[in-house]
Every structure is written in C-alpha cells, then in structure tokens.
Amino acid sequence: MSAIQEMVRHLEKMGKISDEQFIVEMLKNREHLGSTGLGKGVAFPHGRSLAIKQLSVLFARSSGGIDFEALDGKPTKIFFLILAPSEEGADVYLALLSELISLIQKPSKLDKLMQVKDYPSLIDIFGGNED
Amino acid sequence: MREEFRLLIGLQDLDIMIKEVKDKATSQELKSMGFKLTGLEELQEARHEIAARIPVALLNRYEKLAKRYKLAILPVSGDKCLGCFVKLPTSFFSSAYSHELVTCENCGRLLYILRFNQ
Ligand SMILES: [Zn+2]
Numbered sequence: 358m359s360a361i362q363e364m365v366r367h368l369e370k371m372g373k374i375s376d377e378q379f380i381v382e383m384l385k386n387r388e389h390l391g392s393t394g395l396g397k398g399v400a401f402p403h404g405r406s407l408a409i410k411q412l413s414v415l416f417a418r419s420s421g422g423i424d425f426e427a428l429d430g431k432p433t434k435i436f437f438l439i440l441a442p443s444e445e446g447a448d449v450y451l452a453l454l455s456e457l458i459s460l461i462q463k464p465s466k467l468d469k470l471m472q473v474k475d476y477p478s479l480i481d482i483f484g485g486n487e488d
Numbered sequence: 489m490r491e492e493f494r495l496l497i498g499l500q501d502l503d504i505m506i507k508e509v510k511d512k513a514t515s516q517e518l519k520s521m522g523f524k525l526t527g528l529e530e531l532q533e534a535r536h537e538i539a540a541r542i543p544v545a546l547l548n549r550y551e552k553l554a555k556r557y558k559l560a561i562l563p564v565s566g567d568k569c570l571g572c573f574v575k576l577p578t579s580f581f582s583s584a585y586s587h588e589l590v591t592c593e594n595c596g597r598l599l600y601i602l603r604f605n606q
Binding site for chain 2: 369370371372373374375378379382383386387389390391392393395396404405406407408410428442443444447451454455458
C-alpha cells in the first residue's frame with residue numbers, strides 16, 4: 358500500500374472523506390503535476406475533491422523515510438496531507454499550506470516534528486513560540 | 489456508484505486542479521511556497537483519458553454545466569442544493585438515489601449524496 362493510500366484510508370475511517378479511491382486518484386494526479394515532496398524530508402500532498410467533507414490535515418511520519426520523488430531527492434519522513442472540499446475556494450487550504458510550510462522552515466520545529474510521539478506534543482509544536 | 493458517475497466526479501476533481509494551475513494568482517502562490525508545477529500536460533492527458541471513458545451524452549451535459557457554473561457536480565448538504573439553495577424533494581433522499589447522480593430540477597446541476605463513516 359502506498360503512503361498516500363495509507364493516509365487516505367485513515368481519513369476515510371475517521372469519516373472525513375466519503376470515498377478513498379476518489380481521493381487517492383486526485384492526489385496521484387496532483388503528484389503528476391510536480392512532487393509535493395518539498396525537500397528536508399517533508400511532503401505536503403494536497404487537493405480538493407467532491408468526496409471531502411471538511412478541511413482536514415493529517416500528519417504522518419515514517420521513521421525510515423520513503424521515496425516520494427522529493428525535489429531534493431531525499432527520502433520523505435513527514436507528511437502533511439491537506440484536503441479541502443471542492444465547493445470551497447483554494448484560498449482556505451492555500452493559507453493553511455503556507456503556514457505549515459513556514460513552520461518547517463524553522464529547524465527547531467522540524468527537529469521536533471521528526472521526533473513527535475503523540476497528538477498533544479504535535480499541538481505543542483504548532484503552539485510553541487520559541488525561536 | 490455507477491462507473492460513469494465515478495469517472496465524472498474524478499473529471500471534475502481534475503478540472504479543479506487544472507483551473508488552479510491555470511489561475512495566475514494561485515499558481516504563483518504555490519510556486520512561491522516551493523512547489524514545481526511542471527506537469528500540466530500530464531494532467532491534461534489524464535483528463536483526456538477519463539473523458540474518453542464517459543458516455544458522450546453525460547460528458548456533454550457536464551461540459552455544458554461546467555461552462556455555466558464553477559462546479560457542475562455538487563455534494564448534497566442538508567436538504568438543499570448547494571448551488572441554488574432550493575429545497576430538494578424528499579423523494580431525492582430515497583435509497584433509490586443513494587448511489588446516483590441526480591439533477592437539481594431548479595438549476596440543472598448534478599448532485600451527489602456523500603456518505604461518511606460514523
Ligand atoms: Zn440547484
């Protein structure tokens with residue numbers, strides 16, 4: 358099972374999307390446009406679809422890292438999957454995407470994300486304002 | 489859900505993506521975040537492949553609606569069409585339609601009832 362499929366399946370189980378296959382197809386197409394693996398071990402697969410209930414972000418980590426055809430050629434260890442309903446404009450998810458990308462530019466935040474073990478500590482990383 | 493409807497929804501998802509890339513402001517924003525948007529031709533090729541598998545009459549209907557509205561196919565939320573906000577007849581929610589695309593009698597958009605876990 359691909360990383361994308363694994364993440365999408367999780368969101369389907371949680372009732373955030375209505376059809377795994379629609380979303381997997383849409384995300385694969387998005388990767389054809391250009392890898393969302395932006396380097397530094399982080400990828401931001403994203404997109405809009407009719408089969409998405411509400412704006413959702415899924416955080417996933419692979420300790421060994423996987424080949425996601427990242428721009429720097431390095432394995433991807435952290436994924437932020439961002440999904441938005443098709444009837445919403447692009448602005449909402451673009452703003453979220455931009456915020457997450459600025460977050461990982463901070464080396465201390467990125468280090469912490471690479472180690473994070475549970476949801477409360479993940480939320481701490483977003484909320485904490487050191488550096 | 490019928491295969492042709494699945495394909496049509498996939499086509500709309502792809503059209504949304506293609507529109508984003510073609511929109512200068514959106515693509516500029518994505519590029520400034522570091523995304524490389526070099527595969528537009530591949531997306532258009534994928535669109536072509538999906539479109540070729542949809543019955544012509546249904547595809548034509550979609551294309552016509554897509555020209556008129558931002559989204560030709562909409563999810564149903566509550567008891568209203570999200571396009572024109574007209575209340576849908578109760579018959580619409582009978583199980584017969586639960587896996588179908590149905591036409592809004594007021595605006596003509598295609599509607600799909602989303603099913604979620606929980
Ligand atoms: Zn309507």
